[in-house]
Amino acid sequence: MRSNPFIFFPLILDSPSLFFGFRGVLTRKCVVVIVPGTLPQLRSAQPGLESTADRRGGWSPCFPLANAVCLLRSPFLQKEEYHTRLALLYLDEVLRQGPSTGGRGAEVTETQAKLRQLLQKSDLYRVHFLMDRIQGAGLPMESAILHGKLEEHEEALRILVHELRDFSAAEDYCLWRSEGRAPPYRQRLFHTLLAIYLGPGPSAPELTVAAVDLLNHHATEFDAAQVLQLLPGTWSVQLLCPFLTGAMRDSVHTRRTAQVAVGLAKSENLIYKYDKMKLKGSSVRLSDKKLCQMCQNPFCEPVFVRYPNGGLVHTHCAASRQTNPSSPSPGTRT
Numbered sequence: 001m002r003s004n005p006f007i008f009f010p011l012i013l014d015s016p017s018l019f020f021g022f023r024g025v026l027t028r029k030c031v032v033v034i035v036p037g038t039l040p041q042l043r044s045a046q047p048g049l050e051s052t053a054d055r056r057g058g059w060s061p062c063f064p065l066a067n068a069v070c071l072l073r074s075p076f077l078q079k080e081e082y083h084t085r086l087a088l089l090y091l092d093e094v095l096r097q098g099p100s101t102g103g104r105g106a107e108v109t110e111t112q113a114k115l116r117q118l119l120q121k122s123d124l125y126r127v128h129f130l131m132d133r134i135q136g137a138g139l140p141m142e143s144a145i146l147h148g149k150l151e152e153h154e155e156a157l158r159i160l161v162h163e164l165r166d167f168s169a170a171e172d173y174c175l176w177r178s179e180g181r182a183p184p185y186r187q188r189l190f191h192t193l194l195a196i197y198l199g200p201g202p203s204a205p206e207l208t209v210a211a212v213d214l215l216n217h218h219a220t221e222f223d224a225a226q227v228l229q230l231l232p233g234t235w236s237v238q239l240l241c242p243f244l245t246g247a248m249r250d251s252v253h254t255r256r257t258a259q260v261a262v263g264l265a266k267s268e269n270l271i272y273k274y275d276k277m278k279l280k281g282s283s284v285r286l287s288d289k290k291l292c293q294m295c296q297n298p299f300c301e302p303v304f305v306r307y308p309n310g311g312l313v314h315t316h317c318a319a320s321r322q323t324n325p326s327s328p329s330p331g332t333r334t
Contacts, residue, residue: 086118153177
């Protein structure tokens with residue numbers, strides 16, 4: 001039976017610009033899934049699309065997928081070139097539509113939301129290349145995401161706090177970049193955000209409120225001793241009551257957990273000591289009638305190996321046990 005020479009995998013396209021942008025990378029091994037509602041636009045933009053698809057035998061513009069998102073999930077497309085190209089297509093479409101002015105409550109277009117999702121989820125695109133394209137384009141949120149990909153967290157948080165004034169986005173940024181990381185990494189991000197709120201310069205009331213909310217809502221993410229050194233002396237204890245309560249609760253929980261762990265370790269140590277004393281306390285009487293369990297010869301010297309089942313063997317027999325699979329398991333040297 002003849003094998004199929006083609007390996008098909010999906011490439012979901014949901015706008016004409018994406019189709020023509022990826023036209024150069026489509027091969028006979030691709031199945032192009034075009035979202036319903038887009039095909040009429042493609043027909044008008046390129047007459048004869050369906051006949052071309054039928055001739056090549058590799059395009060299928062009739063898949064019944066609704067509300068599909070263009071994601072390069074196929075293992076064949078996990079390449080930097082394709083992810084960078086897709087990000088550029090989204091970026092060009094956003095710039096053509098006119099980006100949102102940013103800030104809290106700003107309306108975000110569907111294409112801009114897809115661009116942000118791609119920048120956050122993918123790790124395959126060229127970050128520096130996209131950073132140069134976005135610079136000066138009026139896309140602070142996208143710029144903050146790219147700075148985060150470069151581990152430039154202070155700059156990313158500065159954009160979110162001082163340019164966008166989007167404090168909830170700054171908190172979400174700390175959670176996003178610390179996902180799957182060790183707790184000290186997340187703590188460092190939250191301390192960086194707090195330092196930006198309390199940084200030098202004229203203190204805006206909204207930054208003070210944001211700093212208080214950050215501490216009270218994420219008390220367990222901070223080192224209380226370091227935080228108390230950063231806080232202004234004019235702040236009252238009542239203002240930070242939730243933070244102090246949470247910090248004290250976390251400190252007490254950590255201390256008690258450590259005490260429980262130490263107690264369990266001591267109990268386990270006592271069990272091992274008891275077993276050791278039992279082994280040492282039991283005596284072994286060696287006589288001419290005692291024979292080695294391996295070679296069945298008597299013992300000529302008072303040096304032997306005793307196994308937990310009570311069996312006695314010569315030391316040289318115990319050393320050569322690996323050559324005999326049926327020999328007893330290693331025992332206790334006495």
